[in-house]
Each structure stands twice: as C-alpha cells, then as structure tokens.
Amino acid sequence: MESLQKIISNPWVYAALVVVLTPFAGALLTSIDRKLTARMQGRIGPSWFQPLYDVAKLFSKNPMALHRPQLIYATLHLVFMVVAVVLLALGCDLLMVLFVQAFSMICLVLGGMSVRSPYSWIGSQRKIMQMLGVEPVFLVMILALYLRNGSFLGSGLFSKAEPLLLSMPLMFLAFLCAIAIEMEKSPFDLSSSHHAHQEIVKGVTLEYSGPFLGLIEIAHFYEFAFFFGLMMAFWHTNIIIGLIVAFAGLVFMTVLDNSFARLTPNWMLRFMWTVPLSMALANLIWLWVK
C-alpha cells in the first residue's frame, strides 16, 4: 500500500494517471448531463457509455478535412487542454493554467476561422465574445485566491483548513455563470450547441468531421472534468461535500440549459460584465478588507 502511494506521488506517474483517467471522468460527467437532461424531458435517455461510443465511432469514420491547418488547430486544442488539466492537477501556477486553457480556446477559434464557412466564422466570433465575458471573472477569481492563500500556486488552495466556499460564496456563483458559458449551456450556447437545427448549426466545430471531431470531443471531456474539479476545489476539506457542491453546480447548469432559450452575444457580454463580474469584484473587495 505504501509503495503504491509512493509510486503515485511521483509527479510523472501522477501526471500520466491524470492524462489517462480524466477523459473517462469527463465522459461520465457528460453522460450524467445527458441522462439528467433526458429525465427532465421525460425521456429514458442514452446509455451511460454513450459519450465513449460516440468518440469511438468518430474515430472509426474515414478522415475528411478541408486543409491541414484545421487538423493542427484541433490537435492543439486538445493538447493545450490536457496541459491545463495536468498543470492544475500538479498544483502549478493558476495564472498559467488560465492562460493555457484560454490558448486552447484560441486554437478552437483559429480552427473555426481557417475555413470559409460563414457559420463557422460566426461561431468563432461568438467564441471570442464568450472568452471576453469569461476571462475577467476567472482573473478576479485567481486574484481572490491569491488574497486568501497568499500564493498563486494551485497547491496553495489546500493551505487553509477553512473551505473556499465559505469565504468566496459570490465568487462561486460568478464562476457557475462562467462555466455555463464555457460548457455551451443555454442561454449562453452561442458559438456551438448540442442540439441540431439551430441558427448556426454547429458553429465552431461545423467543418470538422470524423476523427478530428473526435479530438475536439475528447478535449471537451477534459474541459468538463477540469471545471468539475475546480468546483470541487471550493470545498477541498471533505471530498464528499466537495462532490456534492460540484454535482449541485452540474445540476444547476442542466436546469439552466433546459429552462432558457439562447440569447444574443451582446446580452451575454453585458450580463457577464455587470452581474457576475460585480459579484466577483464584491467578493474580492470583501477578502481585501478582511
């Protein structure tokens, strides 16, 4: 048992485990999300392994691409997302994690912009708007974490015995809004949506097909697990309560997704820069005064 612990505590082994296991966790979370959505609509819903079947199927399709840069951007999107997850898991600098995650999104935008499809272009432009809405909230959150922990390191999260949620409740709400944008949930599913026959079809991922769409799906699993992990970190002292907090966040997003229609990009930007950003700033000021 002790030797096993020793092996896992080796950063290389730990990083490899994170890289291998995170997509499965992300796939499980995606299927929970789909199952919950189906139950809310009174349906049975797909099987628990559906996201894995989908990705395996996409990789069994013949590769079809418009040009080479498109493939490079899809791969880079996945690679930067994996790097962000590993950096977070190893407790590295949170600002670095944020920038690497943002760069992963930039790759998706570049991939969408590299083709001629107008839907793909609109999706990419909206993705940039979404990033504009989300990044200030993330930045303020990391500043607040610095004020609280005295360190930008992810490992500094565990330095205090008090759970994060008690000192950053408003920040958690703002963070939920930001995750809803990053996970493409209604009313924020502007750049691409999970449902067919909407205004810009599939937005950013429109021109990807087969294995290259599979890469983006896997990156999405990593992203889902990444944000779920961050939600769990709001109650780091007890893993059960942490799971409950993160699961409550997931249920909140699913309810949001099922009860709202899509709104415009301008509305989203106005909303994000007023309500969640001021909540996050209020929390920051409170931590500063305290």
Place this chain on the structure above:
Amino acid sequence: MSKAIKKSPWVVHFNCNSCNGCDIEFLACLTPTYDVERFGVLHVGNPKHADVLVVTGSVNNRNKHVLKNVYDQMPEPKVVVAMGACPATGGIFADCYNVIGGVNKVIPVDVHVPGCPPKPEAMMDGIIEAVGILEKKRKGETVDAPVLPVKVVKGPEAPPMTPEMQAKIAAAKAAAAAKAAAAKAAAENQPEAKAE
C-alpha cells in the same frame, strides 16, 4: 469499434420538397413516447457529422443537386434511408412534371421505409436496419441495393384518338400549311410590287 458505430448513429435529415408529414413524424421520434436517443441516435444539422442521411419527399429537378451535395459531404461509411412513399417512387406526386420520382435516381439508397407517412415505430425500425448496414459497410462488405417495397404506379394513359379528332387535326394541319404557302407567296410578290 463496430459496436460503437452501431450504438451511435447520428442522423441528418433532408427534406426534398416533402409535404412535411414525414418530417413531423420523424421529429416525433425524438419525443418522450418514442425517445430515439436511447439508441444513441442524435439529430445533427450538419452532414459532416452524420452517419445516416434520412431523405423525405419526392425529389425534383431543383433540389437533386442539393441532395447530391449533402450526400457527398458525409464522411464514409454512410447510409441513406428513404423515409416514406415519395422518396421511394415519387408517391402521389409521381406524375408531376418536375418530380424525378425516387431518391435512388440521384444517390444510392440503402433502406426504404414505406408509408405515407410511416409510423414513428416504422421509422425507428428503418434507422436500426440502416445501422446494421452501416456496420457492414465499415467492415468493407458489399451491400445489395434494396428491392423497392412498392410498385411504381403511373397515372392512366391518354384515351385513343377517335376518327373525328384525327380528321380535325388533319384539317387544322392543312389549313396551317395553306396559310404558310400564302404568306410565302405574298413575301415573294412584295419586291416586285416595290419595283413598280
């Protein structure tokens, strides 16, 4: 892999001037009563993401190019399901001047679902049938074109001509010929008249 392709058929739906009966019934498959998503079926709006192409409506000369374009954009392996009577033969529109009458005159069809419109149960059955063909295609096996479940029915022939009608037509033709000859003669005479 072959299990995965059977478990996750993503469907793109293309309407070739259908009366919307089949389309509404097909969308009804997504409702809680039928819930086609439990088979892993996703309704995608993009042929590049799709494995199954569902066509409704009798194809006409205007949209056959679009249909071909949608089909060509789908990555292999792919299957085509002709949903209803119209995409099989043209249905009740078979005699219209613009109707080609059958999807299989434009792209190869793998499954025909009969009915006007087919029931959602029949549609789901067709999709499941198509998934089996999809797996065969992935393995590289040859798949035979399906036998049409219905006969191609054309409208009644025009009635044979009566002697009176034939005489009328002959008289009209003779009158036209005489008129043409008179006009020709007049044209020939004209230059002489001018010269005088």
